[in-house]
Amino acid sequence: MAKALIPAAGMGTRYLPLSKAVPKELIPVNGFPVLHHVVAEAKAVGCREIGIVLSEGKEAIRTYFSEDSELLAWLDGNGKRHVMSEWEALMEGLTFRWIDQPEQRGLGDAIACGESFADGDPVCVLLGDTIMEGGSPLGPMVAHYRKSGFSQVAVEPVSRSKAVRYGVCGGVRDGDGNFQLNRMVEKPLSEQIPMMRDERGQPLQDAYAFAARYVLTPTVFGALHAIPPGHNGEVQLTDAMAVVLEKEGFGAVAIPGRRLDVGTR
Ligand code: G1P
Numbered sequence: 643m644a645k646a647l648i649p650a651a652g653m654g655t656r657y658l659p660l661s662k663a664v665p666k667e668l669i670p671v672n673g674f675p676v677l678h679h680v681v682a683e684a685k686a687v688g689c690r691e692i693g694i695v696l697s698e699g700k701e702a703i704r705t706y707f708s709e710d711s712e713l714l715a716w717l718d719g720n721g722k723r724h725v726m727s728e729w730e731a732l733m734e735g736l737t738f739r740w741i742d743q744p745e746q747r748g749l750g751d752a753i754a755c756g757e758s759f760a761d762g763d764p765v766c767v768l769l770g771d772t773i774m775e776g777g778s779p780l781g782p783m784v785a786h787y788r789k790s791g792f793s794q795v796a797v798e799p800v801s802r803s804k805a806v807r808y809g810v811c812g813g814v815r816d817g818d819g820n821f822q823l824n825r826m827v828e829k830p831l832s833e834q835i836p837m838m839r840d841e842r843g844q845p846l847q848d849a850y851a852f853a854a855r856y857v858l859t860p861t862v863f864g865a866l867h868a869i870p871p872g873h874n875g876e877v878q879l880t881d882a883m884a885v886v887l888e889k890e891g892f893g894a895v896a897i898p899g900r901r902l903d904v905g906t907r
Pocket of ligand 1: 749769807808809810828851852853854855879880
């Protein structure tokens with residue numbers, strides 16, 4: 643998979659006042675910004691073209707991923723180039739496209755802004771404010787996409803009481819422990835939470851929430867243009883994915899560890 647589309651345009655309201663000055667995606671975890679880890683995760687599954695969706699006020703993200711030849715020359719002259727070695731190793735072989743989201747109209751709208759970057763190709767989508775502790779689901783997702791041709795979404799089991807905060811899906815688990823989906827709802831009312839079933843058709847107790855990683859066929863872009871605003875009056879990626887599900891089918895892969903969303907303190 644050559645292209646990774648990374649939305650990083652959100653306001654970061656839950657991180658105010660810090661996010662007035664520092665995009666939440668640049669908050670450090672283990673000494674590197676969250677977005678550095680996210681780009682490394684995309685690179686690990688072969689993505690070399692990185693499209694990052696930004697909004698006004700988030701220019702520091704672009705600065706982080708831009709080469710500063712004066713800084714490098716100064717570091718060379720002072721025997722300190724090694725401090726940039728991990729950054730330089732990440733940047734090796736990557737090209738960046740900066741995509742503007744002029745208005746904050748939801749995650750679906752941010753993805754729609756990446757249509758010309760995708761240019762008819764499938765894309766990995768990684769939410770720029772979320773890291774995966776305990777391993778990335780993207781490797782198995784790309785493998786399943788290649789095998790089936792279906793779009794894929796990462797899912798995380800959550801209690802039914804928490805499910806109302808997420809995009810949630812229903813479907814059936816297959817013999818490999820992955821899922822064939824048949825329903826998707828963004829932030830469902832508790833009585834609308836779709837049911838996930840095991841290989842024998844028995845209902846699973848947990849709900850399955852979307853977990854910040856996707857492999858999407860280009861069909862999603864047409865769907866994003868066609869759908870009306872959804873939950874919260876925003877263009878919801880989940881609503882467009884539901885259209886893709888009807889047209890082509892959709893698979894899901896459970897994340898191996900935990901989803902850590904820096905948007906929440
Ligand atoms: C977004 C998605 C939702 C997903 C969640 C976590 O919601 O719309 O489907 O479950 O991220 O990845 P948000 O956190 O922006 O409300």
